[in-house]
Amino acid sequence: MRLKSKDILGLEEMGADEIELILQTATSFKDILNRPIKKVPTLRGRSIVTLFYEASTRTRTSFETAAKIMSADTSSIAAATSSVVKGESLKDTVLTLQSMRPDVFIIRHSASGAPHFIAKLVPSSVINAGDGMHEHPSQGLLDMMTILENKGKLSGLTVAIVGDILHSRVARSDMWGLAKMGAKVRFVGPKTLIPPEAAKLPVEVYTNLEEGIKGADVVNVLRIQLERMKKGLFPSLREYSQLYGITNERLKAAKDDVIVLHPGPMNRGIEILPEVADSSCSMVTTQVTNGVAVRMALLYLLMGGSEDVTAS
Amino acid sequence: MAEQRSLVMDADEIRRALTRVAHEIIEKNKGAERLAVVGIRRKGVPLAERLAALIGEIEGTKVPVGILDIALYRDDFMTKQSAVGQTDIPFDVNGRTIVLVDEVMYTGRTVRCALDALMDMGRPASIQLAVLIDRGHRELPIRADFVGKNLPTSRKEMVDVQLKEIQGEDKVFIQKSEG
Amino acid sequence: MSLLLKGGRMIDPSQGLDKVADLLIEDGKIAKIGENLNADETIDVSGKVVVPGLIDMHVHLREPGFEYKEDISTGSRAAAAGGFTAVACMPNTHPVTDCKSIVEAIRRRAEEVGLAKVYPIGAVTKELKGEEMAEIADMIEGGAVAFSDDAFPLENSGLMRRVMDYAGMFGVPLILHCEDTSLSDEGLMNEGITATTLGLKGIPRESEEVAIARNLMLARLTGCPVHIAHVSTRGSVEIIRRAKEAGVNVTCETCPQYFSLTDEAVKGYDTNAKVNPPLRTADDVAAIKEGLADGTIDVIATDHAPHAIEEKDCEFAVASSGMVGLETALGLVMTELVKPGVLSLTDAVEKMTATPAKVLRLESGSLQAGKAADITVIDPEAAWTVDPSKFHSRSKNTPLGGRKLVGKAVLTIVDGRVVAKNGEVMA
16 A cells, blocks of 8 residues: 655644555664664665755754665755745745655645645655645654553553644644544643644644543653743743643652653753653653654655565 | 366365475474474465474474565555554564565565565564465576475466465365466 | 626616616716616627626735736736636735825826726835834825735734724724734644644634734724724634624635635645635534624635745745635636525625725725715626636635635726726726
């Protein structure tokens, strides 16, 4: 079976069967990371352009590593943007790069919908590495893979996502993916950081941390940014930490075998205490490894030929 | 389009062929020391397990078995996409004598992929190839060291190996498609 | 030279007229409406509806300064093709229309073009900066028919009160774009589940409603005639309804997009659906229709806002806000309001003729004898599909491409001259 679209723009529109295919494929790829020679020739000579309009070391490096392990060639463009400065338009940048005929564009941009705009513009595949407040599909997939490895299933689990949901594309991708696979998703955070009409999404909304993580199998802790405090969305990091910071004590409300995820980078001491971040229930380093595996799987599934082959 | 199936090996014939191949492997390698058997997904895997068990019984040792998925090494990725399965080599490849096992050898391309994949995992002392059926029509200069049965076929025919572990019974069919 | 429109259904809300008759035009004026009349030239309009020339009191012609989007010539052509014989144009030009000389320049240019009549709306504050009042009396003398802060809402209540006190002296309406920018706060579309799903910052309805409430209280205090622009929400309609019941001197308008589209039109990040005020929900659309039906909403205007291709062919966040409307307005009114029975044809026509004329204190919007022969002939059964590539406007930014509509202007007459016929503009 194949992916239905030439692009990976979000998990909202993806079918449960496609998600399963990606997770299965990623599991097969993960073993390559344990080999001495981390190289397979599958994408030899194919070209991948990463176009990051927002600073990001981990996601960009993860995609580049994935591409290189598969023997693809990568070019990386880090563009600084400001909505005030009118430099070359996104459209012109992409069309210029397209004329060098890359197979895949990987784009991160602060404007929701930017990957959709580009996907209509070029015949190459486009992978959304994070657009504004909209989605971050590869992160959603690696989160699901981490949960699946640990719990053996996704259906029926309770997953609590805690923090600045409003600005989090990770939270949204997690929500779409997990809901599709039958998990129960909760958004937990102050009202000012919960998106409008969130109750209409496939989630339960909580503003109280303890109630929100009660009985949860998974707690995904989001990073809180200082800029949000400056915008008056909550009074101080201290108060945020007191109300929503994840500590071992607070975690007792969740299931005994709860696992903790974090998309990184962590603000140790604010949204998550070191005692939790470094504990055995923290899956943060596994997430990073799974990130490379998931991204390899995405590149493989997007760039393969059109016919299906079953190994006999 | 009429399809004619004819049985070319039954369960007993398969069992005898595998037993003979196991003995040949032991003889060629003067024992089972440093030996490992790696099955090429999918059907090569149960055959590899059977061979490893047979060799182990004869020599009184345990022979390690590995599973090799060659999807990522195929040379037809641009036109075809195959599902990627698990590769599991639970032993150190370096310095080992590896016997690759597949159920049918045809063009030789699958074995070429398997050789590349194994080499990326380390440096075996040597690689040997055991196949249940060799049906001819090689497109690459590759030959099997151990063959269960030589089966001359035409390109229009299909060789269908059915194994107890997968299809419930051991049988080898040739299928002729007309038209 | 006399021209006869023969056998059409004459609808003139200004005189309560609705009958099949002939209409005689002489020397650019309406001579009479009667039976079996004769003239030098006759046009058969049987089966068609003949109404006073449509007036669009909220249009952006972009000249001076933004001619790459539209200018008085292309805008007038778009108006004529859409069946409009008059438009009132907003002051957010460059330089801003904040003084008599620019008002006069716009009028002169429009006369040169000689298609739709153009009535300039002057800026309320100099350069639309919201600091100092512009020369209102001087602009009235130059021909400005109203004043507006359009797209640059006057948020300082003290200044708004003073402006209302001053402008109110002249009896000329203040057209207010009501928005609390600290609530809309760089939002990109209506706040709600669609915005949340798309990851776009939302503009809450309250941003419009809070501003309308404040403006109407100040209007009541000062007695200044106030016209609320582009009403888009249920709450706004309710506030205006109550204010009218309380005797506040207020009129208001809505635009076809607010009764024809919802925020779901943004799905897929269609920048053509990016407009301010944003497209709202189905419930708001229902409320707008109710407001039109019960008379709370007085006028239908377009807020025709042309933008160039590069201003829309980009990421949603940086796209300009606005859609063109002159060439789709009549079709939407007929299809979304008249056909389904939300408004009678007469009431719909009134909101595009007699009422805007009354608000702007114009001598038009009527088929009474002696008035200028500004006339629109409508084919109420004409089925057509919106094709932006065929627009006369220089810009084609609309989310309605491909929409099937029923009802079109087949003849547009200004001062007795045919300026558009079957979608073709003369000269």
